[in-house]
Amino acid sequence: MKKINCMILGAAALLLCCCVGAPDVNTSAYVPKSKAFTPGKILLDNNGRHVNAHGAGFLYDNGRYYMFGEHKVGGTLGNKSIVGVHCYSSEDLYNWRDEGIVLEMSRDPESPIVIGTIIERPKVIFNQKTGKYVMWFHMESRAGPRAKSTNIDDIIAEKPSYKTAKAGLAVADKVDGPYKFVGAYRLNAGKYPMGDESRMKQSREKLDKEYPNWRKMQFKPSDKNKDDIYKDASFLKYFEEGQFLRDMTLFVDDDLKAYLICASEDNATLHINELSDDYQSLTGHFARVFPLEFNEAPAVFKRDGKYFMLSSHCTGWAPNPLRVAVSDSIYGPWKPLGDRTRGFNVSESDRKVNPVLNKQYWRDAADSQTKDTFKSQSTYVIKVNGKKDAFIYVGDRWTPRDAIDGRYIFLPIEWDCDGLPVIRWYGLWDLSIFDKKQK
Numbered sequence: 299m300k301k302i303n304c305m306i307l308g309a310a311a312l313l314l315c316c317c318v319g320a321p322d323v324n325t326s327a328y329v330p331k332s333k334a335f336t337p338g339k340i341l342l343d344n345n346g347r348h349v350n351a352h353g354a355g356f357l358y359d360n361g362r363y364y365m366f367g368e369h370k371v372g373g374t375l376g377n378k379s380i381v382g383v384h385c386y387s388s389e390d391l392y393n394w395r396d397e398g399i400v401l402e403m404s405r406d407p408e409s410p411i412v413i414g415t416i417i418e419r420p421k422v423i424f425n426q427k428t429g430k431y432v433m434w435f436h437m438e439s440r441a442g443p444r445a446k447s448t449n450i451d452d453i454i455a456e457k458p459s460y461k462t463a464k465a466g467l468a469v470a471d472k473v474d475g476p477y478k479f480v481g482a483y484r485l486n487a488g489k490y491p492m493g494d495e496s497r498m499k500q501s502r503e504k505l506d507k508e509y510p511n512w513r514k515m516q517f518k519p520s521d522k523n524k525d526d527i528y529k530d531a532s533f534l535k536y537f538e539e540g541q542f543l544r545d546m547t548l549f550v551d552d553d554l555k556a557y558l559i560c561a562s563e564d565n566a567t568l569h570i571n572e573l574s575d576d577y578q579s580l581t582g583h584f585a586r587v588f589p590l591e592f593n594e595a596p597a598v599f600k601r602d603g604k605y606f607m608l609s610s611h612c613t614g615w616a617p618n619p620l621r622v623a624v625s626d627s628i629y630g631p632w633k634p635l636g637d638r639t640r641g642f643n644v645s646e647s648d649r650k651v652n653p654v655l656n657k658q659y660w661r662d663a664a665d666s667q668t669k670d671t672f673k674s675q676s677t678y679v680i681k682v683n684g685k686k687d688a689f690i691y692v693g694d695r696w697t698p699r700d701a702i703d704g705r706y707i708f709l710p711i712e713w714d715c716d717g718l719p720v721i722r723w724y725g726l727w728d729l730s731i732f733d734k735k736q737k
């Protein structure tokens with residue numbers, strides 16, 4: 299009987315291997331190798347645990363892809379950083395090996411990255427001149443009377459203000475760390491965006507004369523249609539103290555110049571900042587993009603000399619329609635292309651007219667909704683090594699009530715007949731999609 303059971307188990311294991319590939323013999327847990335992307339499903343690492351790297355950035359280094367993201371704990375506490383930045387690596391983008399925590403939160407109450415500080419959207423680039431790996435991230439310091447307490451209940455009770463809005467910097471000698479925290483900064487204090495200095499100075503005079511309370515102005519998306527003075531006020535408010543950095547990404551161009559691209563001015567405007575040669579500071583050259591249009595979650599990629607930028611609207615953790623823009627220069631002018639996702643949107647009334655369709659159908663339909671970017675928010679676009687024009691959209695499907703359960707949406711970026719990118723929903727897909735002739 300035992301023998302028969304073993305045979306059945308053996309046959310089942312063989313069948314599983316044939317379907318999903320051979321297991322990785324170097325891992326402690328039995329984790330079948332994956333040969334496809336299943337967006338929105340649990341993404342297992344080599345130890346059989348859900349990959350814990352949210353708001354991630356990716357780096358291709360020495361034949362491997364590295365994924366760096368926010369390690370989240372369970373519950374709403376997971377929206378604060380208790381552990382640090384988690385790194386995984388992969389040869390094929392389907393199977394991820396846990397490389398551990400590469401930037402650790404500190405237990406020292408005096409540390410700028412004491413546990414409970416918020417570290418979001420870490421991105422890493424390699425600097426060829428210095429041989430260093432440079433990580434930038436969005437940082438929000440603890441605030442309030444118990445800001446130095448490392449007691450978990452105090453951390454839970456603390457309301458994040460999101461008013462620090464600083465760019466955090468950490469540097470490592472090896473891709474998988476450890477990354478050493480260097481500092482956190484507001485950007486470009488006392489500096490004007492490229493080409494805007496004289497207009498901004500005039501705007502400042504006018505604001506002082508005609509709008510005595512201009513520093514207290516709060517903006518909303520509809521203000522973009524108002525007089526241009528409002529656009530300038532949104533920037534000038536933070537001129538002395540330095541500009542905000544919230545959602546951010548890094549982009550390294552073909553000439554190895556790198557840029558820190560972020561939601562600034564209370565999320566009203568994106569800033570594109572040139573980084574210094576060692577990637578560890580800003581040169582002071584920067585441009586504002588889409589003033590008062592409220593973009594978050596920027597992700598930039600380049601194809602055939604054209605720059606593309608994905609971003610979202612500002613609705614916190616809740617998803618909203620994707621925004622895509624194109625430009626001939628990293629600094630702009632950026633032309634909006636609208637929402638380039640393709641799928642279908644179903645409504646409650648569709649459900650009523652199609653009662654025969656089963657629950658799974660409606661679950662799939664819900665996943666393919668374009669009105670909320672397939673229930674995700676952009677975090678990065680991966681350039682696939684060795685394949686022409688092959689890029690992958692990576693988004694977060696946030697679950698703020700139980701942050702650790704957040705899912706990852708990997709989808710191919712395809713090229714439409716107009717030469718512009720489109721993103722379609724595929725519940726199951728693999729890299730061979732890029733070998734098919736594109737329009």
Ligand code: GAL
Pocket residue numbers: 353418419545594595612613614615675
């Ligand atoms: C989102 C942003 C996230 C996080 C969140 C906090 O809009 O994209 O990275 O900052 O807000 O509410």
